[in-house]
Amino acid sequence: MSATTIPDYGTLGERAAAGLKPRALSDEQKVAKAKEAFLAGMTADMATYLESCIHCGMCAEACHFYIATGEAKYTPIFKVEPLKKVYRRELAPLRAFNRFVSRDITVQDLEDWKELAYDSCTQCGRCSLLCPMGIHIQSMIQVVRNGLAAAGMAPAELQAVSDEQKDKGSILGAGADKLREVVERVRAKGIEVPLDKDKADVLVLSSALDFLKDESVLAATAKVMNKLGVSWTIRSDGFESANFGALSGDVQAQKRISKRVIDAAMAAGAKKVIVAECGHAYPVLRWEAATLYGKTLPFEILSVAEYLGQELKAGRLKVKKAGNGASHVTFHDPCKLGRMGGSFDESRDVLRALGVKLTEMESHGRTNLCCGGGGGVAMLKSALPLRQKAFELKREEVERTGAPTVVTACNTCMQNLEAGKAWLNWDKDIVNLVQLVSDNLA
Ligand code: SF4
Ligand code: SF4
Numbered sequence: 001m002s003a004t005t006i007p008d009y010g011t012l013g014e015r016a017a018a019g020l021k022p023r024a025l026s027d028e029q030k031v032a033k034a035k036e037a038f039l040a041g042m043t044a045d046m047a048t049y050l051e052s053c054i055h056c057g058m059c060a061e062a063c064h065f066y067i068a069t070g071e072a073k074y075t076p077i078f079k080v081e082p083l084k085k086v087y088r089r090e091l092a093p094l095r096a097f098n099r100f101v102s103r104d105i106t107v108q109d110l111e112d113w114k115e116l117a118y119d120s121c122t123q124c125g126r127c128s129l130l131c132p133m134g135i136h137i138q139s140m141i142q143v144v145r146n147g148l149a150a151a152g153m154a155p156a157e158l159q160a161v162s163d164e165q166k167d168k169g170s171i172l173g174a175g176a177d178k179l180r181e182v183v184e185r186v187r188a189k190g191i192e193v194p195l196d197k198d199k200a201d202v203l204v205l206s207s208a209l210d211f212l213k214d215e216s217v218l219a220a221t222a223k224v225m226n227k228l229g230v231s232w233t234i235r236s237d238g239f240e241s242a243n244f245g246a247l248s249g250d251v252q253a254q255k256r257i258s259k260r261v262i263d264a265a266m267a268a269g270a271k272k273v274i275v276a277e278c279g280h281a282y283p284v285l286r287w288e289a290a291t292l293y294g295k296t297l298p299f300e301i302l303s304v305a306e307y308l309g310q311e312l313k314a315g316r317l318k319v320k321k322a323g324n325g326a327s328h329v330t331f332h333d334p335c336k337l338g339r340m341g342g343s344f345d346e347s348r349d350v351l352r353a354l355g356v357k358l359t360e361m362e363s364h365g366r367t368n369l370c371c372g373g374g375g376g377v378a379m380l381k382s383a384l385p386l387r388q389k390a391f392e393l394k395r396e397e398v399e400r401t402g403a404p405t406v407v408t409a410c411n412t413c414m415q416n417l418e419a420g421k422a423w424l425n426w427d428k429d430i431v432n433l434v435q436l437v438s439d440n441l442a
Contacts, residue, residue: 009415012172012212013157013379020160023152027107030151034110037150037251038086041143049135050087053077059127059137064370065120068389076127079116080140082109082147110153117144117249118155119383123280124335124370145249157379158248165244166253169260174208176236182211183234186219193222197233203270203299204234205241205261207278209411217277217411220438221304227441228316238264241281246288247376258289265299272300274307277432279336279374279410286341303337304434305409309346312353318442321355326429326436328357330403332394332417333368334410347409347433354440359401369393373416391420398428409433 025033059076060066066074082105088098127137148154154162161171169175183193194200204225210217218234225232238260245253265273275281286301302310311317331351337343344365351358363369372390377383394417398406406417406428417430 008419009209009373009378009412010381010384010419013161014381016160016164016172016379017156019164020156021163025152030107030110030153031105034082034147034151034153035086035090035105037147038083038143039090041146042083042087042091045136046083046140046143047087047091049133049137049140050084051092052133053135054133056132059131059135062127062130064122064124064126064372064390064393065386068393069386073116074120076121076137076141077135079113079121080137080144082113083140083144085109110148110151113144114148114153114155115382117141117148118158119377119380119386121375122335122370122372122377123375125339126335126367126370129339129366142249146251147249149249149251154248154250155376155380155382157381158244158376159250161379162244162248162250162253165240165242166250166256169240171208171240171242171244172212174212176239178208178211179206179234179236179239182215182218185215186222189219191219191222192226193218194233196235197268200231200233200268200270202230202232202272202274203238203265203268204232204274205276205281206234206239207241207276207281207411209242209278209415210276217432217434220435221276223438224308224317224434224441228311233268235264235268237267238262241276241278241285243281243284244376246280246284254284254288255292258285258292261285262289262293262297265297270299272302272307275301275303277304277409277411277414277434279334279412283336283340303341303343303409305337305347305350306341306343308433308437309343309349312350317437319350319353319437319440320442322436322440326354326356326405326407326431328359328403329405329407329431330359330361330398330401331364332361332371332398332406332408332413333364334408334413335368335370335374337409338368339366347407350433350437351407354436359403361397361401363397369397371413371416371420373419374410374412378412378416378419387416388423391416391423395420395424395426405429405431407431407433407436
């Protein structure tokens, strides 16, 4: 069995941060821009959420950062406090009164909330699932990120990559040229990659975050697609799954980055877009891209894991019993694929077809505990101690299964599990689903 190790995101983030062009804004401008973004992102649903919180504290018990530390500041609903303050003074029914009894937000508030909106939120959505009032907390935390990014206060690691991706289409220097180089390496292994086909039924996305290390994930995906015999392509003008605009909170960047993929899919006449194993990329394209684009998208968007599950069910994907040590596994549900995308069964169906023994973690499926690295957190140097504490919860759950192998379907989860393995000298194999399938095609 071949496992894929991808580069340490913390190192990549640090390298990227060094190249950030700082925003020159006065404190007044920062506050004004943050408020403008808060108000632009504030939906009627969010106003209802802010009015309906009963302060029960149950969201705290849902958040891996609170569970791991016990610190009250990591209570999810507290992470939206600046947004709540602006809502109360600008939009709430009692706003005129609220302006007398509460002060406006300050730059210091924004500084103080930076850690809460970025370092201590992986956008995993577990708090929203467990809130008895149905408050969608993580979408409000995203609006706090939007405000901070508008004020030029997003973490340098995320903003630098977001700027690069928006302006050049590359991530950490890896763009279309790097894709072509990686495609040639895959072809040298005897695996055909239909790059830049004019027309194809399926557009497959990849990620520089995978091929900065090597070509193995692209090779595995290509091998599976070729075996399925579908008309597919990967396009150098829109191949990147990751969206650092979404991670940094830069709405304009997010929009432009999503548009590249949409344009590539439309140019190819694709009926399906398969998102690489990249957690946040999936909800960003599936749930948010059409809204930002302003139109219904004329193609279906699926994650690789969903696609594999569907092809298996349809009888087109055939696999044999997995060997080489993958006989007993546990599956880590990527939060954005599972909790947000509702895709739990497809990955498990594939694992069953591979004949492995699957032992579930205590919090698997809808209530799965995040590994602690998503939402851009793995890129942030400042978040490392907190991320390591949160990872301990995941490690304990994996240990209790007794499985020697952890399978997942997200490159950020892969990287975070690999990082955890290195920190703890952990004896687990970490394997991605598409690689496992590719190694065991019948
Ligand atoms: S769980 Fe929901 S209602 Fe309870 S404190 Fe958190 S956001 Fe408020
Ligand atoms: S989305 Fe996840 S990480 Fe963020 S506050 Fe909620 S539970 Fe915590």
